[in-house]
Amino acid sequence: MRSINDETITDVALEQMSGTSDPRFKLIMEAAVRHLHAFAREVNLTPEEWLEGIRFFTAVGQECTSYRQEFVLLSDVLGLSALVGLLNDKSGTGFHSDSSLLGPFYRENSPHFELGESIATKTHGREIALYGHVLDSNGRGIPQASIQIWQTDEEGDYDMQKAEAAEMDLRGTFDTDSEGRYYLRSVLPAGYSIPMDGPVGNLIRAQKRHGLRPSHIHYLLGAPGYRELVTALYIDGDPHIGSDTVFGVTDSLVVKPTEQDPASPFPNLPGIRYDFTLSFAGKDQASGRVGADPSQITRVAQRAGRAT
Numbered sequence: 001m002r003s004i005n006d007e008t009i010t011d012v013a014l015e016q017m018s019g020t021s022d023p024r025f026k027l028i029m030e031a032a033v034r035h036l037h038a039f040a041r042e043v044n045l046t047p048e049e050w051l052e053g054i055r056f057f058t059a060v061g062q063e064c065t066s067y068r069q070e071f072v073l074l075s076d077v078l079g080l081s082a083l084v085g086l087l088n089d090k091s092g093t094g095f096h097s098d099s100s101l102l103g104p105f106y107r108e109n110s111p112h113f114e115l116g117e118s119i120a121t122k123t124h125g126r127e128i129a130l131y132g133h134v135l136d137s138n139g140r141g142i143p144q145a146s147i148q149i150w151q152t153d154e155e156g157d158y159d160m161q162k163a164e165a166a167e168m169d170l171r172g173t174f175d176t177d178s179e180g181r182y183y184l185r186s187v188l189p190a191g192y193s194i195p196m197d198g199p200v201g202n203l204i205r206a207q208k209r210h211g212l213r214p215s216h217i218h219y220l221l222g223a224p225g226y227r228e229l230v231t232a233l234y235i236d237g238d239p240h241i242g243s244d245t246v247f248g249v250t251d252s253l254v255v256k257p258t259e260q261d262p263a264s265p266f267p268n269l270p271g272i273r274y275d276f277t278l279s280f281a282g283k284d285q286a287s288g289r290v291g292a293d294p295s296q297i298t299r300v301a302q303r304a305g306r307a308t
């Protein structure tokens, strides 16, 4: 029998988990336990404080629905989503555009549009053109690449935050043409506050943070043989471009709409031209998504619940 004290408890716990057969799962859980124990020691965590932590995580879970993912939001505001994305970027093969967060408002199976169409099917606002190429690391256009796009309206709301949350708007899927070009229309999005009416909002207020994201448009791009790219374009001039609550902005993703561009497919509309570069798929076909459609996560949790 081993003596357990505040120093030996970590090794004892790791020893009990040492039979884990999956080596990657073993590595992750061992590191998680080591760092969690170190965290408790560093702050000398009290029972009441840890109970408060458990209450917080419980509330985060209870806030999750098919249309809201509070855990993704928590990961985002702690900078963990951005960090995991940046680590994933480093493992890409060849040059690629910078990534940014998927965020909690992504939805699978958004409506398919033809090039040139507008994703603003229910919303009115200042119309803009979005266009450019999807390129490989050698600068060649990728034909029939898939582009999923989603954004807020000019009030800063996503479709799933509205009363008719099941109805999709300001999101869609396009395919590039034979030369890798894409062009579509939308409306200029507004920046927004992350949902502040749940436990993550309470955390943000306790930390005296503003909880705001600068105006942006999300993109998820992919093609067979290429690594999926999760990214976003941020509109220059937004007052919160330098203090994004979820740490998604990097210089290469900041864009300024041009008033007129003779080379634009829509020369009379303000436009955002951006060429995205996808890296070639390496041995691992791992997705760069940190998160998922909230309804998918809820479904998995429900299945797991039934199994136990």
Ligand SMILES: [Fe+2]
Pocket (backbone or CB within 6 Å): 103, 105, 216, 218
């Ligand atoms: Fe967003």
